[in-house]
Amino acid sequence: MKLTRRDFAAGLAIGVTAPYVIGSARGQGATLKIGMCAPITGPAAEAGKYATGGAKLALEAVNKAGGVLGKQLELVIEDDQTTNPGIVLAFSKLAAQPDIVAFLGSIRSTQVHAMAPDVLKLGKPVMFGGTDPNLTKLGNPWLFRFRPNDSYSGRVIADYGVNTLGKKKWAVLHSTDAFGTAGGKALSDALGKLGAPPVLDQGYANQSQDFTPVVLAIKSSGADILGSYFTFENDLGIFARQLRQLGVTIPWVGSPSIVNVTALKLAGPALYGTYGVADYAEDSSPGSKKFGTAYREAYKVAPDNQSSWPYDAVTVLAAAINKAGSTDPQKIREAIISIKKFPGAEGEYNFDDKGDGLHGYNIVKNDKGNIVFDKHIEFTD
Amino acid sequence: MDLALQLLFTGIGIGAVYALVALGFVLIFRATNVVNFAQGEFSMVAAYLMVVFAVDLGWPYWVSFLCALAGMALLGAIFNLGVYYPLRHRTFLPVIIATIGASILMANSVLAIYGPQPQVLEGWFETPGIQLGPVYLDSQYLLIIAVTCVLVAFNYWFFEHTMVGKKLQATSQDKEMASLLGISVSTMIMITFIYSAVLGGLAGILVAPILFVSIQMGSTIALKAFAATIIGGFGDVTGAIIGGLSLGIIETFGAAYISVPYKDAFAFLVLVLFLVFRPQGIFGERVAEKA
Numbered sequence: 186m187k188l189t190r191r192d193f194a195a196g197l198a199i200g201v202t203a204p205y206v207i208g209s210a211r212g213q214g215a216t217l218k219i220g221m222c223a224p225i226t227g228p229a230a231e232a233g234k235y236a237t238g239g240a241k242l243a244l245e246a247v248n249k250a251g252g253v254l255g256k257q258l259e260l261v262i263e264d265d266q267t268t269n270p271g272i273v274l275a276f277s278k279l280a281a282q283p284d285i286v287a288f289l290g291s292i293r294s295t296q297v298h299a300m301a302p303d304v305l306k307l308g309k310p311v312m313f314g315g316t317d318p319n320l321t322k323l324g325n326p327w328l329f330r331f332r333p334n335d336s337y338s339g340r341v342i343a344d345y346g347v348n349t350l351g352k353k354k355w356a357v358l359h360s361t362d363a364f365g366t367a368g369g370k371a372l373s374d375a376l377g378k379l380g381a382p383p384v385l386d387q388g389y390a391n392q393s394q395d396f397t398p399v400v401l402a403i404k405s406s407g408a409d410i411l412g413s414y415f416t417f418e419n420d421l422g423i424f425a426r427q428l429r430q431l432g433v434t435i436p437w438v439g440s441p442s443i444v445n446v447t448a449l450k451l452a453g454p455a456l457y458g459t460y461g462v463a464d465y466a467e468d469s470s471p472g473s474k475k476f477g478t479a480y481r482e483a484y485k486v487a488p489d490n491q492s493s494w495p496y497d498a499v500t501v502l503a504a505a506i507n508k509a510g511s512t513d514p515q516k517i518r519e520a521i522i523s524i525k526k527f528p529g530a531e532g533e534y535n536f537d538d539k540g541d542g543l544h545g546y547n548i549v550k551n552d553k554g555n556i557v558f559d560k561h562i563e564f565t566d
Numbered sequence: 567m568d569l570a571l572q573l574l575f576t577g578i579g580i581g582a583v584y585a586l587v588a589l590g591f592v593l594i595f596r597a598t599n600v601v602n603f604a605q606g607e608f609s610m611v612a613a614y615l616m617v618v619f620a621v622d623l624g625w626p627y628w629v630s631f632l633c634a635l636a637g638m639a640l641l642g643a644i645f646n647l648g649v650y651y652p653l654r655h656r657t658f659l660p661v662i663i664a665t666i667g668a669s670i671l672m673a674n675s676v677l678a679i680y681g682p683q684p685q686v687l688e689g690w691f692e693t694p695g696i697q698l699g700p701v702y703l704d705s706q707y708l709l710i711i712a713v714t715c716v717l718v719a720f721n722y723w724f725f726e727h728t729m730v731g732k733k734l735q736a737t738s739q740d741k742e743m744a745s746l747l748g749i750s751v752s753t754m755i756m757i758t759f760i761y762s763a764v765l766g767g768l769a770g771i772l773v774a775p776i777l778f779v780s781i782q783m784g785s786t787i788a789l790k791a792f793a794a795t796i797i798g799g800f801g802d803v804t805g806a807i808i809g810g811l812s813l814g815i816i817e818t819f820g821a822a823y824i825s826v827p828y829k830d831a832f833a834f835l836v837l838v839l840f841l842v843f844r845p846q847g848i849f850g851e852r853v854a855e856k857a
Contacts, residue, residue, distance in 0.1 A: 226674075226677065226682070227782075228780075228782055230677065230682030230781070231681075231682045231683045231684060233682070234681075234682060361827045387826060388826060388827045389826050389827060389829075390826075390827050390828075390829060390830060392782070392786055393829065394580060394776075394777055394786060394787075395576055395580050395818065397572065397573060397576040397818060397822075398573065398818060398821040398822035398826055398829070399821075399826055401569055401572060401573070401822060402822070402826070405569070418684070419684055419777070419778055419780060422684075422778060423776070423777065423778070430694060430695055430702055430704060431572075431702050432702070447683070447684065450686065451684060451686060451778055453686070
């Protein structure tokens with residue numbers, strides 16, 4: 186047989202393109218991919234480990250139960266470096282892979298704000314844990330929240346402090362990033378509605394090395410209760426110690442970071458007796474308990490909200506894609522929005538058309554290092 | 567008044583930490599004419615060494631402290647041989663870039679070995695602090711201030727009254743001349759790197775019980791220490807101390823009386839003002855370009 190120039194060219198073309206065609210077909214066939222932006226490095230690297238742990242745990246459970254649309258789920262993780270440019274880069278790397286059907290974003294509101302324009306441009310569902318209420322009011326149909334937003338946490342903190350603890354002179358302390366600013370505003374607004382506007386509204390910059398001026402401001406304000414929104418556990422730990430050292434013993438009700446595993450470890454006794462709103466409380470529901478047991482068994486550490494929301498995000502996403510019967514983004518969106526009374530680790534999911542899945546918070550107390558569940562407060566408005 | 571006294575104490579305490587790290591910057595700059603951007607990472611590595619020795623291995627605090635400082639001396643020597651020495655005949659730019667590279671390497675090596683978890687290192691004293699009238703004195707800050715005072719005295723004695731100190735000064739002033747006088751320049755530079763690494767490590771170990779031990783702790787302190795060095799006058803030991811203390815006091819009072827969120831801005835505003843109106847710093851001498 187004589188090899189013509191045309192045969193040779195055709196053979197060469199097939200030879201060069203075949204691996205890509207076969208690889209692509211295999212890529213489309215074998216697994217269903219979910220992208221995850223997580224802080225593998227940077228100040229939240231510790232939390233990132235918990236987040237990926239939670240997501241992987243859900244992934245195993247979903248795959249064990251038969252996967253999604255008959256395929257095994259696969260998680261593709263990119264490091265967001267705990268920075269806004271970092272998450273934009275991580276998301277663009279993931280978005281460039283056409284076989285990724287949905288994504289997990291960040292627990293940090295400021296990072297979700299940073300990636301939101303790219304999410305809108307891509308038009309695929311992104312699950313996130315940031316609690317700035319504005320994130321689901323951006324008109325971006327692809328953002329789905331797996332933690333209750335701060336309008337709820339602010340209302341719960343205010344309600345608990347004013348009505349249960351009977352305190353009316355509030356000092357509100359918050360980080361000046363998107364999360365802290367929105368949380369502080371939500372708390373101040375809720376206090377205003379309860380007839381107890383704060384006597385001190387104090388912001389601080391993340392990664393502060395010293396909180397003496399803040400503690401002294403709280404002291405001289407005459408406040409009889411403190412409400413806080415801390416973003417980083419390091420800051421919370423330093424502040425808690427200095428607060429106690431400088432003799433401030435007023436009741437303290439904090440945002441979820443006050444009951445994080447890392448914060449408890451760093452601040453130790455300085456946080457004893459404080460209250461926190463916690464989206465994840467192990468004893469709050471059977472779903473929370475089930476997740477807690479599985480997480481402890483897998484990683485030998487206590488679960489917290491850093492790991493519970495990615496766990497729920499993967500579980501709900503898998504259920505939604507199965508329900509949609511397709512990986513078409515619009516159909517997945519409709520399936521997520523239609524999810525009601527879904528028992529998750531964080532609580533019962535009832536998605537509204539804005540993309541908010543949870544509408545209440547738990548109140549917990551730090552009883553000498555043990556986080557004790559007090560009550561769950563759910564809002565319907 | 568009570569408020570001001572409390573702020574002054576905290577400002578001096580945090581300023582003393584900046585001063586210790588700034589001292590490391592200055593010593594290396596004097597000896598080699600380059601800025602060592604890995605100085606902050608020396609603090610971080612030392613704090614982690616303390617965690618390994620005192621917490622993980624459960625060694626007595628003093629033994630752990632001495633071992634951590636010995637480890638820092640070794641790191642300083644390796645840093646000199648691996649980062650500075652191969653580039654010593656090049657311009658300052660490749661050396662500075664190499665120090666930045668080394669700082670990234672150190673931070674990520676610790677991250678890879680020890681993981682991202684921030685660690686708790688207990689302070690030297692069981693009593694967290696004492697109440698002196700209206701002012702609460704944190705025992706760790708008291709220790710930091712005391713160590714800084716001792717080091718200022720030690721530096722003066724070492725550089726002015728010992729032969730090695732005088733040789734180091736001669737090397738920093740004119741390497742060629744020092745070499746002609748029989749001083750081993752490379753040995754002097756080696757001593758400088760070891761001493762600077764130990765100083766940076768000391769700052770890290772002292773501040774760790776307050777700021778916790780984390781990968782970022784070094785870079786946060788180093789940035790302020792760098793500003794302190796410029797304010798004090800680059801290359802001046804007294805300037806580094808005064809610059810560090812001033813910066814700590816300015817940012818603490820600025821935060822209390824003007825704005826907490828802009829605390830860091832006050833430090834860098836002072837830095838910019840110095841760069842514009844007195845670039846040689848408080849104690850630096852004006853160096854004119856030769857025609």
